[in-house]
Amino acid sequence: MSNVDEGEIRRFSALASRWWDPRGEMAALHHINPARVRYIERVAGGLRGKRALDVGCGAGILTEALAAKGASALGIDMAEASLEIGRLHGLESGVKADYRCIAAEALAAEMPGAFDLVCCLEMLEHVPDPASVIRAVATLVKPGGDVVFSTINRNPKAYALAIVGAELVAGLIPRGTHDYAKFIKPSELETWSREAGLTAVELRGLRYNPLLKSATVGDDIDVNYLLHCRKPA
Template identity: 35%
Template sequence: MLNKRKRRNARSSENFSAEEIARFDKVAETCRDPEGEYTTALEFNRARTAIMLHEICHHFGRSHDKDNAFHDLNILDVGCGGGLISEAVATKGAHVTGIDASNISIEVARRHAEHEGLAIDYKHCLVEELDNAQKFDVVINAEVVQHVADQADMIKDCVRLVRPGGMLILATINRTLTSYLVTIVGAEFVMGYLPKGTHSWRKFVKPRQLDKWVGRDFYKTFKCGMTMNPFNKKWRRSKGMRVNYMQCYHYAEK
């Protein structure tokens, strides 16, 4: 058991580089500011989270209009950052666990949840550190896999934490020429929607790679892309998945 724990801790320390964590530490305090420099990213998250909530309702046969629709669901938000997604699902009554490699982000998330009166279990840890005994109805991994060294292992760790009958939600960036031009050249260097150096194109993930890492015990129930209206800066779902995209999977009962 001790050797297993040592191997797990060693892998944890290697998967997120100190540089990546420092980058997220730097923006932790400002990423939630609706009047700040990252308002476009906030609007993107709002639109994407609305799609996630809709898909969770659809998966479990819940009414989106009910305030307490997720009251009996345990949901894990991997790489929760400042808690934007965690809070959205918690307001629907879910029991939420949010984890992140950045301790500063976790502290920001905790303070904001307390201010909003939300009981969210925030932990400063990585997904590979969570025990197999704890299973979740929904595991969400949004915009995280493109920041880690061992991407396949991260996805497999998310997979092992989904209970039979549960769902896995993955959101990331496709590795295409379009994504390089839009996400790195456009969003980081031209428009300043994101801090420079946020992404590495080589770490972007093609949809079929996610399917392979998730494995055959899960089947895909939903997929979509995200596009922004350049005039009003509003995001919406789209069929095109050449840049940002989301895929939902169902863990079939055995």
């Protein structure tokens, strides 16, 4: 529980009822999710039959998408209100995914090496100690398994686009969603992953186009980016 920002929990809990509204405050998350899922499916060598964990799942946009692709998916988060919305949406959609209100560190102590795939997307920049989450993720994935992180780079361009542009000018995401000081450079993420026993496989950028309401995975890691790691067998 020490690695929880209560302000962040309150902020995301307040958005819970609107999480699945594709035209609401979380619209950008809906727009980027297909690109994220395609990337995850590719690097994991397919999702069908895989046991997958979504760390910091919110109301389950990614968790449910992994389940729809055939994975046995568990989403964990510390905002119970968001998880309840995820459960309700699963009943409506007919896509079965499981949800638990538990920290990654606590689940790691309970279920080490239990997952073929662990995803931790847009979450590390919202906790006091991201390296602690990364260590937990490394414990949770089985040897030979895959890990996918995504977060936001820390540089002037990222500040201009992710905070000034997306939050203050365009209103693409709610104001106060991000704290620039918590943004993470790729070198930092790779170092923490390596120290946790993971091997970095691929670093890719995620570019969002608000006009087309879509995202693409490419070479530009200046703002949003993904890191695929693997736990040595």
